[in-house]
Amino acid sequence: MDLKLSAADLAFRDEVRAFLDENVPASMRRVSDLTSGFIVDPDVSIAFHRALARKGWSVPDWPTEHGGTGWTPAQRYIFNAECGRVGAPTHNSAGSHFVGPVLIRFGTREQQAKYLPRIRSGEDHWAQGYSEPGSGSDLASLKTRAEPDGDDYVVNGQKIWTTFAHKSNRLFMLVRTSSSGKRQEGITFLLVDMDTRGITVRPIIGSGGDHEFNEVFFDNVRVPKANRVSDENKGWDVAKYLLEFERGGSVVAGRTRDAFAKLVTLLGARAAKESLLVARVAELGTDLDAMEMLEISVLSAVQAGSNPGPISSLLKLRWSEIRQSIVELAVDAIGDDALRWTSERPFYEILQLPPDQEEVLAITARYLNSRAYTIMGGTSEIQTNILAKTLLGL
Amino acid sequence: MDLQLSTEQEILRSIAARFLAEHYDYRTVKNVVQGEPGWRAEMWLEFARLGWLGLPFAVEDGGSGGEAADLALLMEAFGRHLVTEPYLATVVLAGGAIAAIASAAERREWLPAIAEGRLRMAFAGEDRAEPTRARDVSGGFFLEGAKKIVLGAPMAKTLLVSARLDSGGTGLFVAPADSRGLTIRPYRTIDGGRAADLELASVALPSSALLGGNNNADALLDAVVQRAMVALSADAVGAIGAMVAATVEYAKTRVQFGQPLGKFQALQHRLVQMKVKEEEARASSLFATLTLDAEAEARTRAVYGAKAKIGRAARFVHQSAIQLHGAIGTTAELSLGAYAKRLMAYEKLFASTDECLARYAGLIARPGVVAAGLLAG
Numbered sequence: 072m073d074l075k076l077s078a079a080d081l082a083f084r085d086e087v088r089a090f091l092d093e094n095v096p097a098s099m100r101r102v103s104d105l106t107s108g109f110i111v112d113p114d115v116s117i118a119f120h121r122a123l124a125r126k127g128w129s130v131p132d133w134p135t136e137h138g139g140t141g142w143t144p145a146q147r148y149i150f151n152a153e154c155g156r157v158g159a160p161t162h163n164s165a166g167s168h169f170v171g172p173v174l175i176r177f178g179t180r181e182q183q184a185k186y187l188p189r190i191r192s193g194e195d196h197w198a199q200g201y202s203e204p205g206s207g208s209d210l211a212s213l214k215t216r217a218e219p220d221g222d223d224y225v226v227n228g229q230k231i232w233t234t235f236a237h238k239s240n241r242l243f244m245l246v247r248t249s250s251s252g253k254r255q256e257g258i259t260f261l262l263v264d265m266d267t268r269g270i271t272v273r274p275i276i277g278s279g280g281d282h283e284f285n286e287v288f289f290d291n292v293r294v295p296k297a298n299r300v301s302d303e304n305k306g307w308d309v310a311k312y313l314l315e316f317e318r319g320g321s322v323v324a325g326r327t328r329d330a331f332a333k334l335v336t337l338l339g340a341r342a343a344k345e346s347l348l349v350a351r352v353a354e355l356g357t358d359l360d361a362m363e364m365l366e367i368s369v370l371s372a373v374q375a376g377s378n379p380g381p382i383s384s385l386l387k388l389r390w391s392e393i394r395q396s397i398v399e400l401a402v403d404a405i406g407d408d409a410l411r412w413t414s415e416r417p418f419y420e421i422l423q424l425p426p427d428q429e430e431v432l433a434i435t436a437r438y439l440n441s442r443a444y445t446i447m448g449g450t451s452e453i454q455t456n457i458l459a460k461t462l463l464g465l
Numbered sequence: 466m467d468l469q470l471s472t473e474q475e476i477l478r479s480i481a482a483r484f485l486a487e488h489y490d491y492r493t494v495k496n497v498v499q500g501e502p503g504w505r506a507e508m509w510l511e512f513a514r515l516g517w518l519g520l521p522f523a524v525e526d527g528g529s530g531g532e533a534a535d536l537a538l539l540m541e542a543f544g545r546h547l548v549t550e551p552y553l554a555t556v557v558l559a560g561g562a563i564a565a566i567a568s569a570a571e572r573r574e575w576l577p578a579i580a581e582g583r584l585r586m587a588f589a590g591e592d593r594a595e596p597t598r599a600r601d602v603s604g605g606f607f608l609e610g611a612k613k614i615v616l617g618a619p620m621a622k623t624l625l626v627s628a629r630l631d632s633g634g635t636g637l638f639v640a641p642a643d644s645r646g647l648t649i650r651p652y653r654t655i656d657g658g659r660a661a662d663l664e665l666a667s668v669a670l671p672s673s674a675l676l677g678g679n680n681n682a683d684a685l686l687d688a689v690v691q692r693a694m695v696a697l698s699a700d701a702v703g704a705i706g707a708m709v710a711a712t713v714e715y716a717k718t719r720v721q722f723g724q725p726l727g728k729f730q731a732l733q734h735r736l737v738q739m740k741v742k743e744e745e746a747r748a749s750s751l752f753a754t755l756t757l758d759a760e761a762e763a764r765t766r767a768v769y770g771a772k773a774k775i776g777r778a779a780r781f782v783h784q785s786a787i788q789l790h791g792a793i794g795t796t797a798e799l800s801l802g803a804y805a806k807r808l809m810a811y812e813k814l815f816a817s818t819d820e821c822l823a824r825y826a827g828l829i830a831r832p833g834v835v836a837a838g839l840l841a842g
Contacts, residue, residue, distance in 0.1 A: 072467060072751075074755045074840050075841060156836065333832075339831075353825050353826035354822060356770065356826075358774065360771075364749065364839060368748060374467075375467075458741075459727075459737050462737065463713050463737065465728070465736065
């Protein structure tokens with residue numbers, strides 16, 4: 072048993088560092104640092120995605136026959152850690168982590184040929200249409216309806232919390248195609264072009280001031296049946312598959328550690344050594360060390376060919392809490408600077424201050440946005456319910 | 466990067482689980498601990514027979530050359546089964562100190578005897594107030610001072626006593642328990658073990674008593690204590706695991722309001738939180754175990770960080786386990802109280818949860834330290 076990186080791993084790390092040096096300029100880092108929302112604006116991150124695509128690294132987790140890198144778990148860890156350290160942005164994970172794997176597993180040849188290259192290259196930007204005003208945690212209760220009409224479905228309804236729908240040219244969504252029988256058995260998975268007539272996108276502004284989420288309205292929107300993934304009424308199985316795919320071992324320790332390192336820098340500049348805040352940051356540091364170790368153990372299990380099991384869901388639950396705590400402690404660290412509020416966004420376009428002053432102004436917005444970490448992608452409460460079943464057999 | 470157990474480690478783990486399950490049922494343990502001498506000599510001989518007493522020692526010193534990860538597996542099993550035999554004291558602390566500081570001849574004098582179960586030792590490393598002094602005289606030393614919380618001292622024939630030499634460095638001295646001027650004041654510890662405070666009034670020792678002839682062993686002694694902290698952390702993980710498993714089992718079988726407790730969401734959530742803490746504690750323990758051979762700063766960060774983390778997890782788990790058992794959780798009849806006391810002892814031994822946190826905080830104050838991930842070059 073060891074925590075060592077091999078010589079080959081270290082050589083890979085050098086290769087990654089060299090690539091990042093060349094393709095993450097200081098201006099891009101600044102955008103990352105001053106992004107108070109979850110996701111860097113795709114208009115900025117696209118440049119990095121294109122650089123990755125040129126290198127063949129834009130969809131590393133896909134099977135190699137579809138453009139994946141075939142990296143070992145150690146290499147995946149290294150890539151994530153190094154990207155985290157330089158603030159490299161992620162680009163359209165809805166494309167690379169959601170609809171991409173779905174198409175690889177369930178898509179027709181035609182669908183794969185049409186959509187996968189455009190996710191790899193970044194030509195398409197995808198949004199996810201799952202939640203509805205009446206269907207959040209209880210997603211299976213969704214009501215947006217798709218009526219068959221010749222070669223098309225006609226879609227009527229509404230999606231909500233659609234991240235960056237306003238910058239997406241494609242959307243994948245779950246719709247209801249049957250109301251008889253079990254609710255899950257009447258759901259279908261569709262791919263939609265955002266420029267189709269009848270689609271309206273309305274922004275939702277977060278309390279942190281950022282526009283990331285949207286409502287998306289569908290008024291008699293015609294979607295070709297050729298855009299259906301898998302069979303009619305089998306959409307729920309497709310959605311469940313995605314949860315399994317994530318269990319292959321996500322790698323988020325690196326980015327989280329970068330955020331924590333910045334907190335420690337902030338603390339050093341601001342807080343007295345003896346303050347209670349120092350103790351709280353230290354506690355969080357021990358939490359982060361434990362979580363990273365758990366993540367490595369999942370990767371090690373995958374590397375050895377075994378299934379890590381429900382421990383992966385546990386990771387998601389705890390990472391969201393740790394990321395929240397990091398930004399919460401940052402708010403504590405900046406004292407009464409937290410009273411200043413800037414309402415214009417994005418920060419990187421309106422501020423012209425020294426970096427450490429700029430970043431302080433984004434912290435309160437970032438904190439307010441971070442409250443969603445334990446809500447989106449399955450609330451912590453739902454995750455805990457699931458863990459009670461899968462981990463404890465209750 | 467490889468965290469999978471080797472075949473040998475799987476075997477060690479399963480043999481330990483089977484043996485301890487057979488000989489350490491709670492009723493037996495409770496009776497042993499309540500009575501005198503508080504441990505079982507026949508179990509000590511079994512440990513020798515199983516190769517456990519020599520596990521961490523080099524093969525040429527009568528051991529099996531086990532790694533820290535092997536020791537952690539055994540310690541976790543000890544914690545899981547409430548073992549109170551003085552393994553930590555004799556093998557990890559005293560044996561570890563000899564392995565680290567003694568000359569080859571001294572190692573061969575002491576370690577095989579420990580490994581074969583013929584000798585128990587205790588390590589007196591903590592001063593009650595002022596540092597214990599070793600006055601240099603011709604032909605030997607006079608030791609003067611007071612030590613506290615010497616684990617396993619009542620069971621030991623030989624003590625290893627740290628003392629500051631006239632030259633300013635610290636040495637480790639081999640002192641027979643019946644040395645003149647040495648007073649041993651034994652007591653029970655909260656976790657069912659036995660320890661003692663020592664008073665040393667001009668205890669005369671020959672020059673050869675200075676282990677390894679090393680008059681500047683401070684750094685080595687620190688490393689020995691850190692190894693013991695890590696071993697004890699694995700023990701705590703075992704105790705935590707046992708409490709979680711017992712509580713999950715209880716939730717599945719105890720019926721109130723017409724259904725098992727485990728059907729109530731509030732309790733499900735508390736149980737998941739307990740399990741999460743157990744997994745985090747185990748991960749912390751493993752990180753510290755695998756970082757013992759790293760350079761000092763990385764090792765200290767891992768060791769103190771783990772003890773701080775596991776200490777907090779221990780408290781949450783022992784409180785929650787008792788809570789979810791209801792009234793019977795507070796009794797002496799159930800093993801929960803014994804596990805709680807073992808974890809209370811864990812929080813205090815060597816360095817408290819808060820002291821460990823403070824030490825960790827001092828280390829991570831530099832962003833470069835915390836920015837480095839756990840996988841090393």
